[in-house]
Amino acid sequence: MLLLSVIALFASASTWAHDLNIYQLPYSFHDEQGNRVQLNHWSGHRALITMEYASCQFVCSLAVNKLKLLQHVNELHGNRYEFIVISLDPMHDTPQAWKKYRATRSLHYDNWHYLIPAPRDLPTLAGLFDIKYWSVDDQIMHDFRILYVDETGQLRHSVGNINADLEKFMD
Numbered sequence: 001m002l003l004l005s006v007i008a009l010f011a012s013a014s015t016w017a018h019d020l021n022i023y024q025l026p027y028s029f030h031d032e033q034g035n036r037v038q039l040n041h042w043s044g045h046r047a048l049i050t051m052e053y054a055s056c057q058f059v060c061s062l063a064v065n066k067l068k069l070l071q072h073v074n075e076l077h078g079n080r081y082e083f084i085v086i087s088l089d090p091m092h093d094t095p096q097a098w099k100k101y102r103a104t105r106s107l108h109y110d111n112w113h114y115l116i117p118a119p120r121d122l123p124t125l126a127g128l129f130d131i132k133y134w135s136v137d138d139q140i141m142h143d144f145r146i147l148y149v150d151e152t153g154q155l156r157h158s159v160g161n162i163n164a165d166l167e168k169f170m171d
Helices: 002-011 059-076 095-104 119-128
Strands: 028-031 036-038 047-052 082-087 112-117 133-136 139-142 146-149 155-159
Touching: 047 059, 059 082, 059 146, 095 112, 112 119
Parallel strands: 047 082, 082 112
Antiparallel strands: 028 036, 028 112, 047 146, 133 139, 146 155
């Protein structure tokens, strides 16, 4: 298990670049309804993207609170962003697990989307998004990072500090 953790850590080494077009990535996901989707589904929409997993007890709880704050701020300003959360645990994050995650955290927003990648794609996606992750006991430890993607899929900003002022993060 330790070897797999080390491999995952190095496999997710940063290949992140500001010229990355998120909506052109060729990866397929399952959403929380079990439908197959690609990120180009949100082409034409601004999006905030992060990676979490449904049974996370640590960073994800902090991240979801930050995302809820961003949702509130955007509603106050009349903005609409799609919130895309990609699973760091595709072997356990089922559509039912994401539905439970949403329900227990009161995440009933129609612009929030929970995606499950193919397990083989996870290291590449995490690397592209500059999110490092590793296993400790039964938990997946991971970086905090939120990406802001414009309507064309261009990565505009990224924040990796949980204490950052996220209101200044977006347009």
